[in-house]
Amino acid sequence: MTLKPTKPFRIGYVEMDNRVVLAPMAGISNSAFRLTVKEFGAGLVYAEMISDKGIVQQNEKTLSMLYIDERENPLSLQIFGGEKETLVAAAKYVDQNTTADIIDINMGCPVNKIIKCEAGARWLLDPNKIYEMVSAVVDNVTKPVTVKMRIGWDEKNILAVENAQAIERAGGAAVAVHGRTREQMYEGYANWDIIRDVKQAVSIPVIGNGDVESPQDAKRMLDETGVDGVMIGRAALGDPWMIYRTVEYLESGDLKPEPSVREKIDVCLLHFERLAQLKGEKVAVREMRKHASWYLKGIRGNGTARTIINQIEDANELKVYLNQFAEERMASREEVVSV
Ligand SMILES: Cc1cc2nc3c(=O)[nH]c(=O)nc-3n(C[C@H](O)[C@H](O)[C@H](O)COP(=O)(O)O)c2cc1C
Structure with missing residues (x-):
């Protein structure tokens, strides 16, 4: 039986009230920040990336990062790792021991420390590895599994479409695409054309991300790329009103005032x-x-x-x-x- 969507977008069986998504941000997107932003109406919040090995080794600090307040859901909990065995084990732990709604795999982190562990953006060069890793996780958990990725490794190696298709084939329930390459880090501009290409190439929901700095940008991203959700990161720092103002703008076209x-x-x-x-x-x-x-x-x-x-x-x-x-x-x- 196919379920008729009743909400603006859905990931697996998880329904979102609106299309506005809070990005995962390491060192920032903990429960205190997420809940504060959630109260400003975010449709979905992502937790900061969490090490698979830290979970598997039951590291106390890592386990404390799994804390979720019940008012935060729907919530996507992001894990990262470079080896199938630990990634699957960590995903199973999250599946069975947390109230996260979605398990997300980080495939975008550009920093050397993570890349050296064959994790994060490292996978962007290899759709076969993506398929293998995502299928292994999907096969071992009950929660929907998603991936957040960058468009490619560098300008010459942009495999966004192939990678998203590999995620879909592997049973991934959605993909979030940050329109930058690994090489770009946070420089230059996010390429929304490639986000649109990804949206057109897969039938799972696509969340667009990168350089959404205003409610109007969010609308433009939705209109120009056709994505199902729009993810906001840096623009929400110290400004959860950005989330509220975007939700309102997308729903009614009204631009609410800035806070006092x-x-x-x-x-x-x-x-x-x-x-x-x-x-x-x-x-x-x-x-x-x-x-x-x-x-x-x-x-x-x-x-x-x-x-x-x-x-x-x-x-x-x-x-x-x-x-x-x-x-x-x-x-x-x-x-x-x-x-
Ligand atoms: C401080 C900081 C930490 C981040 N940590 C993560 C992370 O843990 N996982 C992840 O997938 N992306 C992470 N990102 C990337 C953001 O989720 C997002 O893709 C990026 O900032 C682009 O979106 P924006 O232009 O709306 O900020 C981080 C970004 C920043 C600025």
């Missing part, structure tokens, strides 16, 4: 509270430094604020400072300056 300084700081504080619960105050204060600088982007005085925040070690001090910063800006009736 107070709203930004309030969400920053909520994010911090969740991070402190997840990792303890000491770690959270440090990790929050980068987030705070993203939340404060475009607000007058953010440079000085960043310097002060980078020296704060105490949770209470950080909260007091952020509140004081917001009060000062609001007292002078300053809204967020667009950058």
Whole structure:
């Protein structure tokens, strides 16, 4: 029996309320960040990449990364690895021991440390390996299996279509495509034409990714490439409103206003509270430094604020400072300056 879709898009049996997807970002997309973004309406959130070996060896820190708050679902949990045995074992563990809805395999990470382990973007040169690895995972789990990949290794080796077809043949339930090559790292532009080629070449859902910086970009990506979902990464850093504004724009064509300084700081504080619960105050204060600088982007005085925040070690001090910063800006009736 084929199920009639009732929601905008579906991966296997998992239905999404909308087409807006939060990208996996290592060191960022933990439960505290994901939940905060989820509350702004993301249709699907991806967790940061997690090492297959770390899971298999039951490394304490790795296992703590598997934590999922029940309010986050639907959620895709991404694993990476270069060997079939450990990848399958890790996928089975995620399948049986977590509330993730989808298991995603990382095939896009460009950094040398990961490539050296034959993982991440390494596979992009070999559709046969992709087929073998994805089939092995699919055969051993019950949750839908997806892949997030880059378009190719370098300009001369763009096998996006062949690779996506291999994923589909192997039983992959969807593919997310970042329109850059491994060689590009995060430079240059994402090539949306190749994302469109992939969409036309497979019948599983395709999620487009790369350089979506505004709600209008998201609509343009959906219109120009025909993808089923649009994935947003860097534009959501310190700006979960980007997700909400995109969802609203895609649904109604309305462009909602940017948040006020107070709203930004309030969400920053909520994010911090969740991070402190997840990792303890000491770690959270440090990790929050980068987030705070993203939340404060475009607000007058953010440079000085960043310097002060980078020296704060105490949770209470950080909260007091952020509140004081917001009060000062609001007292002078300053809204967020667009950058
Ligand atoms: C800090 C950072 C960490 C990332 N970590 C991951 C990761 O763990 N797994 C992954 O598949 N992609 C990762 N990516 C890539 C993003 O998911 C996304 O593909 C890329 O940023 C392009 O999308 P954007 O232009 O919307 O940012 C990361 C990107 C950044 C900036």
